[in-house]
Amino acid sequence: MNNRALQYGLVAALCALAFLMLVPFIVTFTNSFMSQTEIAIDYGAIGPDAAQGVFANLKWIPDRVSLEQYKAILLEQPQYLRMFWNSAGLVLPIVLGQAAVSAMAAYAFAKLHFPGRDKLFLVYVVTMLMPFQVTLVPNYIALDKLGLLNCAAAIILPGIFSAFGVFLLRQFLSHVPRAYIEAAKIDGAGQAFIFARIVVPLAMPGIAALFMLAFVDNWNMVEQPLLFLQDPLKQPLSLFLSRIVDGQQGVAFSAGVLYMAPMLFVFLNGEKELIQGIQLSGMKG
């Protein structure tokens, strides 16, 4: 009885915490149905040119439901959709390329024997920990030498070769029992066959998790395009949103919703794989 009450109390507290964590998402979603006039009234107090002494008024539910913001952003601001497709054009090649390149390298690190394996892997791990700024100038110079600055390739190519994918999949693959691979070898299968027909299918949940994590990380990128892709026509949506607070408040919420929609879609469809992928990556193989 007492135990039961305690449990309900705990669940109530956990729900409150969940609600708190979802507040930014909930507010963005409900407020995306606010009219632009209502936004100007409620949130006009925010920003550099607001009058002193007035405060913003957080609204959970708009007074009147309106699709005005969506209309404004989808029909009246052609650069928004353009940047949306720019984002897709940068992120999809990165994610697909990264999955392919990382799966191959991860197989070698997890299941093949070669000299210097652990040392090379350590180099990957240390690089993975480094913030982007550490390799900023060398990266810039390399891209400049290769003539890639201001091209989509300046973002895509370094993205494909990120160390994180190799790390995650290597962790995941070390859980695949070696017996499967040895058995195929004894049957005379070549490495290409083993990789394509045994390793990749077994690594699918890990690859799915990598796909999602890399997708969200790159969909959210700010620093790289800010410095390597200065042509506004080629920039991704993340940069548009980072500037939206100044002067574009009227469409900020609908822009935010459309921006996170692909990510939420991917997450809600692949939550199981994401969680399994994260789980196994943390366990010792």
Place this chain on the structure above:
Amino acid sequence: MLLLRLRRLRRSDGAAAAVFLAPSVIGFSVFFLIPFAAGMYYSLVDSPVNGHFAGLANYREVLASSSFRRAARNTGWFVAVGVPVLMTFSLVLAIVLNRRLPLRRWLRTAYVMPLVIPVASVVMVWQVLFDRQGWINALMHAAAAAPVDWMQSGWARLIIVAAYVWKNAGYMMILYLAGLQSIPQEYYEAASIDGAGTVRKFRSVTLVYLTPTTVFVLMMSLMNVFKLFRETYLIAGDYPQSDIYQLQHYMNNQFQALDYQNLIAAAYVMAAAVALLAALLLRAERKFRDAVE
């Protein structure tokens, strides 16, 4: 016979490994390793074009610069405070969710969700809450308390830590949950027979057998604490309140100022610190594994 054949097969791995590694290693070298090593040159000259050898002058200048020192101190603060706060919070969440609870799956989804919500898309909410004339100050005002300019005060770094915990707690919680579930139930039973209480069991069973997970969580938390710059940048721009000015801001601003030599010198200092931390971590983990086996 079979063993011998296996061994012979295994010896041929080198060639296969080279093929599988080639795309990754080549790309990784071209875009990260070689440029990073070549950067050494720039850190030792006095100008990127027609520079003269300057020895360690750039390093001395960077280490003496007050903005670098402040940035390093702040980054150190985020590592020293943010990482343990995140780890403790996620461990508590994992322990609680490891019990049979109603709504457990639903709660887990809710906690993981911030991971996939791009910060840029909720920056507006951030502003509404923490702006000088934002909603929280409206509440403070209504309660007759003096409004606080949150992002320009000592609160700024706590708010950034909160954003970091918000974003990463779900990920770390899942890692801890997997770790908790891998501890055999018998260990707890054995401890009970020895008369261990809840606290004792937590200390000498849970925490001990969770060590490999903890090292991994620590590594991921460290990696993500450096990514915190993105959130700080989106919220506060190039020159934020001085407590949240991080090494990444310093390097970004040096880049804008075209001061490549100082930037690279600073980058090497930071890289060395991170590499040292990583090496210590991996060593601690190896020691632990030897001790358990």
